[in-house]
Amino acid sequence: MQVSAVKCGRIQVDGEMVPVSYIVKSSQKISHFLHRHEPPVMAWDVPILDKEDDVVTVWKPATVPVHPCGQYRKNTVVGVLQAEYGLAPLFPIHRLDRLVSGLLILARNATKADLFRQEIEAGKVQKLYVAKVVGEFPEDEQIVDVNVNYNAREGRSTAEVGNSCDGSSIKGKTACTKFTRISTNGIHSIVSCKPITGRTHQVRNLF
Template identity: 75%
Template sequence: MAKNRWAGKTIVDLFTDEFKGRPREYYVHAVKCGRLQVDEQMVHADYIVKSSQKISHFLHRHEPPVLGGNIVILQNEVDVVTVCKPASVPVHPCGQYRKNTVVGIMEAEHGLTPLFPVHRLDRLVSGLLIFAKSAERAECFRQQIEANLLQKEYVAKVVGVFPEGEQTVDANVNFNAREGRSTVEVCKVL
């Protein structure tokens, strides 16, 4: 939707000023061939944008592949599905990913839609994910999490001896595509 500050600019000037990743000539061509539209209509390059108009930019994009292996369904109930998410696969559409996500793959391969993530795991982390099959069930889970009736727990497999007691580790996760697993190197435990 066109922002107020965009009103009064031509469609080409708007995209050239606001989305600097492509040259002005790209946007001129995109308008001429219909890849840039206003309110689902083709316009000319000098078209003046008005506030709150719907602006669409259609382009072909290749998603990066995900390398983590299959998503295994552990439990598929009436209102909840639990899966084992491999590392490298994002949970839901984000960034460059639209279809190569747990939500996208579950829809394409198993016909499970809609799915509402109860919690997330970072793209490079593997583990169990719970999805609600309705917004109402997801809201119920959200309230339980907020009331501390449900908690996520992370389990790490370590090489060597890990100190006793509760530990906080603040470190970057590294994904090894060849091995299909994530690792963290920790020299100091906080």
């Protein structure tokens, strides 16, 4: 396989094609080029809601990851903004799961990104999700405090609840969320979801 890659130029030395018999010299750079198809996303447009000198706010569509990760490189919010609007560099202030849509704030320089990071750590910036759920959600505020166990290999999470009777250990990381009903028609409910912690898939796993 490596022989054919050298012959067709996918393996190069210092940016140049070389024969299979070529002996690599000290400090030379070997590059191996691969063609990879990214998984498709259901939306390509990333609407810009507000653009300032050091901050840009966009509407992130569902199915599009925030930044390059896993199999995604170009089909990301950062990738789209760079390709379609020439916005670079960009520093995501926070992230939304790939399947989640919503407001996304990105800094346009490292100094502003660091300032946002400090404000988030100090609790001055908070996230609030709004979800539509099946059924009539309880009228009183609900606080759910469990562990979320994220499986990076499978890309999914499960909520883990401890059992003090059998002494079993709880997997995952602690996750606390406050849920408040905004409205309901008896069939569906609109619910405010305020995460106290920030865990991957936290909100969707607690319903």
